[in-house]
Amino acid sequence: MTQPFFRQKDEMLSERPPPASTVGIIGWLRSNLFSNWINTSLTLLSLYILWMAVPSLIEWAFIKAQLSGDDRFACSEDGACWAWLDQRIGQFLYGLYPAKETWRINIAFVLLFPALAPWLIDNIPGKKWLRWYSIFYPFIAAWLLVGGWFGIIEGVTTNNLGGFALNLTVGLAGIVLSLPIGIMLALGRQSRLPLIRWFSVIFIETVRGVPLITLLFVSNILLPIFLPPDVALDAVIRVIIMVSAFASAYMAEVIRGGLQAIPKGQYEAASAMGLGYWQSMRLIILPQALKISIPGIVNTFIGLFKDTTLVIVIGLFDILGIANAMVSNPDWLGLSSETYVFVSLFFFAVCFSMSRYSMRLERKLDTDKR
Amino acid sequence: MKIKMITRAAAVASVFALSGIAATAQAATLEDVKAAGELKCGINTGLPGFAFTDDNGKWAGFDVAYCRALAAAVLGDADKVKYVNLTGKNRFPALASGEIDILSRNTTWTFSRDLDLGFTFLGVSYYDGQGFLGRTSLGVKSAKQLDGASVCIQTGTTTELNLADFFRVNKIKYEPVPIETNEEARKAYEAERCDVYTTDASGLAATRSTFTKPSEHMVFPEIISKEPLGPLVRQGDDRWADIGRWVLFALINAEELGVTQANVDEMAKGTNNPEINRMLGTEGSLAAMIGLDKSWAINAIKAGGNYGEIFEKYLGKDTPLAIARGLNAQWNNGGLIYAPPMR
Numbered sequence: 001m002t003q004p005f006f007r008q009k010d011e012m013l014s015e016r017p018p019p020a021s022t023v024g025i026i027g028w029l030r031s032n033l034f035s036n037w038i039n040t041s042l043t044l045l046s047l048y049i050l051w052m053a054v055p056s057l058i059e060w061a062f063i064k065a066q067l068s069g070d071d072r073f074a075c076s077e078d079g080a081c082w083a084w085l086d087q088r089i090g091q092f093l094y095g096l097y098p099a100k101e102t103w104r105i106n107i108a109f110v111l112l113f114p115a116l117a118p119w120l121i122d123n124i125p126g127k128k129w130l131r132w133y134s135i136f137y138p139f140i141a142a143w144l145l146v147g148g149w150f151g152i153i154e155g156v157t158t159n160n161l162g163g164f165a166l167n168l169t170v171g172l173a174g175i176v177l178s179l180p181i182g183i184m185l186a187l188g189r190q191s192r193l194p195l196i197r198w199f200s201v202i203f204i205e206t207v208r209g210v211p212l213i214t215l216l217f218v219s220n221i222l223l224p225i226f227l228p229p230d231v232a233l234d235a236v237i238r239v240i241i242m243v244s245a246f247a248s249a250y251m252a253e254v255i256r257g258g259l260q261a262i263p264k265g266q267y268e269a270a271s272a273m274g275l276g277y278w279q280s281m282r283l284i285i286l287p288q289a290l291k292i293s294i295p296g297i298v299n300t301f302i303g304l305f306k307d308t309t310l311v312i313v314i315g316l317f318d319i320l321g322i323a324n325a326m327v328s329n330p331d332w333l334g335l336s337s338e339t340y341v342f343v344s345l346f347f348f349a350v351c352f353s354m355s356r357y358s359m360r361l362e363r364k365l366d367t368d369k370r
Numbered sequence: 371m372k373i374k375m376i377t378r379a380a381a382v383a384s385v386f387a388l389s390g391i392a393a394t395a396q397a398a399t400l401e402d403v404k405a406a407g408e409l410k411c412g413i414n415t416g417l418p419g420f421a422f423t424d425d426n427g428k429w430a431g432f433d434v435a436y437c438r439a440l441a442a443a444v445l446g447d448a449d450k451v452k453y454v455n456l457t458g459k460n461r462f463p464a465l466a467s468g469e470i471d472i473l474s475r476n477t478t479w480t481f482s483r484d485l486d487l488g489f490t491f492l493g494v495s496y497y498d499g500q501g502f503l504g505r506t507s508l509g510v511k512s513a514k515q516l517d518g519a520s521v522c523i524q525t526g527t528t529t530e531l532n533l534a535d536f537f538r539v540n541k542i543k544y545e546p547v548p549i550e551t552n553e554e555a556r557k558a559y560e561a562e563r564c565d566v567y568t569t570d571a572s573g574l575a576a577t578r579s580t581f582t583k584p585s586e587h588m589v590f591p592e593i594i595s596k597e598p599l600g601p602l603v604r605q606g607d608d609r610w611a612d613i614g615r616w617v618l619f620a621l622i623n624a625e626e627l628g629v630t631q632a633n634v635d636e637m638a639k640g641t642n643n644p645e646i647n648r649m650l651g652t653e654g655s656l657a658a659m660i661g662l663d664k665s666w667a668i669n670a671i672k673a674g675g676n677y678g679e680i681f682e683k684y685l686g687k688d689t690p691l692a693i694a695r696g697l698n699a700q701w702n703n704g705g706l707i708y709a710p711p712m713r
Contacts, residue, residue, distance in 0.1 A: 073690075077582045087425045096427045159452075221463040312415060315455040321415065325423045328416035330690040334580025336553050 061341070071331035080338050084326065091322050092342070095162015101147075101154065105165050108144040111137065112172075120357065138173070145169070146234075158236040162317035164346050170239055170318075171305040171350075177244035178304065179297070182251025183290075187281065189256060200252070207249040213310050215242045220314035239311050247304040254300055258293035259285065291365045298358035302351045319343050399471050399603070399610035400444065400661070408450045411437035412470035415455040418576035419685045419693070420476050429453050432684045433474045435674040436495060436601055436618065440472065443617045443666040448673035462487055465604060472614055474601040488605045492615040495600045495677075496572070497697035497706055499593035500532050503559070503574045504566040506588050513566075513592040517542040522555045522564035524548075532595040533568055556580065566590075570597055572685070572693060579690040609661065616660055620667045622709035623649060624676035626700055631675035638668050649712045656712060677707065 017023070021030060033043040064079025068086070075081035094102045115137035118130035145165075148155020161169065188200030207215070219238040227233065262285055270280030290297070312321040323339035326332050403409050413433050414421040421431040438448040454470050465473045466488070476498075477483070479491040502513045502521075510516060513536070523530055525548040537544050547564040549555040556577050559567040567577065574589050581587055601618065603611050624630070627646050629637055638650045647653035649667050657664045674680050678700075685693045699705025 091423065091427055096423070099427070157452075159454075217460060221460060221467055221469075313457055313460065315415065315457075315460075317415075317455070322423075325416040328414075328418045328422035329424065330418055330422070330576070330579070330684075333418055333576060333690060334556070 072333065072335060080341075081335055082338060084332050084335065084338075085342075088322075088326055088332075091163060091326070092319055093163045094165050095317050095322060096160045097162065097165070098154075098156060098160065101156060104144045104147065104153065108141045109165075109168075111140060111144075138176075141169075158234050159316065161236060162319075163322050164319045166236070166311065166316060166318045167305070167308045167346075168350075169236065170243055170308045170311065173240045174243040174247050174304045174308075175301050177240070178247035178251045178300070181244065181248035183255055183286070185248060185252035186255035186259060189252065190259060204249045204252050207245055208253070212243070212246045212307055213313055215246055216310060216314050218242075235314065235316060239314065239316065243304060243307065246307075247300055250300045250303070251297065254293050254296035255289060257296065258289035258291075261292050262288050291362075294358055294362050294365075298354055302354055305350060305354075306347060319346060399607050400613060403444055403471055407445065408452045409437065409441040409444060409472070410452045410454055410470045411440070412454050412456045412461055412464055412473040412475050413437065414475050415457055417476060419572060419689070419691045421455075430684070432496065432680060433476060435680040435684065436474045436621075437472070438673045439621055439670040440614060440617050442669035442673035443620075443662060444613065446663060446665075446669055448669070462489075465489065465602070468604075471610075472601055472603050476599045477602060479598045479600055479602075483602075489602045490605045490608075490611045491600050491602045492611060493600050493618050493709075494598040494706075495618060496598075498570045498572050498597035498599055499697075500529050500568060500595040500597065501571040501574050501593050502566045502568050502590040503578060503587055504590060506586055508565060510590070513590040513594070514540050514542070516544065516566060518544070519565040520545040520547050520563075522547045522549055522559050522567040524552065524555060524569065525550065528595070529569055536592075536594040552577075572691070575685075575691045575693045579692065613660060613662065616712075617666075617670050619709035620649060620670055620712070621677040621680070622700075622707055623712055624667075624671050625678035625707075626702070626709070629671060629676060631672055631679055634668055634671045638665070645712065654713070 021027060032039075034040045060078070061080050064076060065082055066075040066079055067082050069075060069081075069083035072081055072083070074083055090099060090102065094105055097105065114130055115134035117124055118127045118134060124130065143149055144153075145161060146156060146158060147153040185200045185204055188196045189204065191197045191200070216239065219242045220235070223233060223238065266284055266288065267280070270284040273280075275283065309318050309320045311318050312324070317325060320343055323336075323343050327335050327339060411434075413429065413431075416422055417431070417433075419431060420433045421429060424430050434453070437451045437453070441451045442448040454464060456464050456470075456473070456475055461473055461475055461477065462483075464470050473489075474495075476496070478498075479494065483489055484491055502516070504510060504516075504519075508519075521533060521544050523533055523546055530546075533544070533546070547558065549558055552569065552573065555567055555569070558564060559577075560581070567574070569577075571589065571593060578584050578587050578589065601614055603614055623645075624634075627643065627649070629646060629650070634650070637646055638652065640652045641647060644653055648656055651657050651664045651667065657666055660666065663669070675683070681695065681698060682688065685691050687694065695703070695705060697706050699707060701708040
């Protein structure tokens with residue numbers, strides 16, 4: 001008999017590490033940046049562009065920058081001029097709000113977080129109480145910002161509310177109002193009752209067919225003429241109403257997209273279970289539809305937040321308007337690059353966190369079987 | 371100044387629609403202002419030298435100073451002004467609808483605004499005009515030598531039409547570089563995308579002052595359009611218009627007569643000049659005629675100084691804008707600033 005060409009081995013072979021070229025930094029680089037000649041050339045091109053742009057940007061923004069001084073003449077010629085920051089940061093944050101009252105905006109801002117927490121974070125202690133608190137939060141915040149209702153704190157005209165506080169106020173109010181209104185409009189558009197359906201369709205199509213800037217303009221110029229002269233609707237309230245209406249129309253269409261993605265069987269199954277319309281919507285349809293719509297909803301939120309800069313057309317000074325008013329001061333003329341960079345940091349921080357949160361939420365709710 | 375033509379059309383249309391309602395609702399502006407205890411004054415959202423915020427968050431500037439003087443004359447306190455910041459789009463509807471009592475927002479007095487839109491211009495507080503800014507290295511001394519030059523210009527404005535007219539009349543060619551906003555135009559000019567930049571002369575002075583070496587740039591002597599800027603009110607309230615007009619004239623006359631913010635209190639005790647005495651109320655009864663407090667003119671002058679002092683403070687040679695008086699000098703000094711006598 002011939003010897004078999006295989007033989008039994010009694011001990012296991014020890015594990016060997018994967019080839020060096022597929023793990024670690026090198027492996028990651030190979031598979032992501034240099035996998036073929038197109039990716040390689042794109043990587044090199046990007047590196048070249050970064051190499052050209054980043055050092056000069058850092059040099060402009062930090063190394064050659066001027067941090068202190070009374071006006072722009074104190075600044076050097078080729079670096080950024082940040083000398084305005086220490087004097088003007090208050091205006092960028094609070095607008096023309098009286099300086100000695102800005103603590104009220106700060107408190108309203110701090111109180112915002114416990115109001116947001118029960119809706120954004122799971123497993124938070126005292127969730128039920130925090131939810132009740134968050135319902136009352138808008139009134140607390142309005143009282144703090146406007147004041148003068150009970151005589152405890154001085155009244156401030158909301159025209160003076162500005163800067164990033166105004167962006168946050170209008171943006172948050174718009175976000176909080178537009179989601180429920182948008183859901184109702186989306187359901188209304190699919191309703192079998194003609195009156196509700198027509199109202200929803202007309203509202204959505206009219207509001208969506210008009211630029212936001214026009215709505216704001218109308219709210220500012222036309223409303224005071226139609227309303228009786230004694231009724232003076234506050235400028236910020238007018239903006240919040242218009243921004244919410246505008247975002248709601250978009251929101252409704254985003255959610256309608258989610259509703260239409262739900263298979264008809266789900267509706268029928270809900271009916272077969274004996275659930276009424278509201279029960280089936282609340283328990284079966286909307287949880288699924290909203291989950292599908294999360295990217296679109298957050299997209300609308302981010303768009304809404306950035307649209308808050310349009311309030312300048314009705315004479316309210318959001319952070320961008322304050323920046324423009326500042327560079328009209330002869331002492332700070334022509335510093336638009338610096339102020340735009342500064343303002344964009346605020347918007348990036350808010351919009352980027354919204355987008356990261358929505359990605360986390362999507363992963364958490366991802367129950368599809370793949 | 372200028373306004374985008376499309377938005378002007380929109381503004382005209384909306385003002386037309388509203389003027390009927392507004393005219394009946396607003397008849398006695400002076401009583402409304404006194405009852406409210408504050409003057410609602412329409413100003414720019416930000417224009418170098420004319421309206422800007424200072425470090426304390428207060429509005430200041432040439433246009434703002436007039437609001438303060440008027441509030442001081444009417445209410446006795448220059449701080450009792452509620453500023454309403456207006457864009458080129460909504461300034462006329464805001465005035466027509468009664469949202470503001472007076473518009474002091476670098477607005478050019480034109481035929482159509484005066485008659486068609488139904489406003490009353492109170493006078494000219496600043497004579498502006500469209501000019502050219504170019505590099506001294508071009509070796510050009512006059513705008514008429516700009517044959518073949520590329521010109522940065524804001525689209526959809528009256529400056530665009532003025533420019534076309536100017537080059538056609540002088541039979542020279544140019545290449546327009548259309549730009550959306552003033553700030554973009556400045557950047558484009560700085561990046562040498564165009565040889566010259568054209569807008570109102572006051573705007574050119576502001577732009578020039580932002581350059582690192584202003585001396586390398588010059589404003590050419592030609593002014594190719596007339597832009598008389600001044601405050602305006604709604605038509606139909608002649609008494610209110612008279613008050614606004616004579617506060618402006620009082621500031622101008624004060625400069626001519628040598629009454630300043632510093633010496634007005636001294637002069638109010640009586641001088642040898644009857645004209646000054648009449649203006650400041652120690653002689654005659656002008657205050658009764660205008661229907662204001664006896665010290666209306668004193669208060670107006672104390673608010674921010676006379677016309678010349680306001681000009682120097684916000685636009686003059688000691689400011690970064692460094693605008694020469696030029697047309698805005700007093701009539702007896704070679705300019706066009708001329709106020710009727712106060713008698």
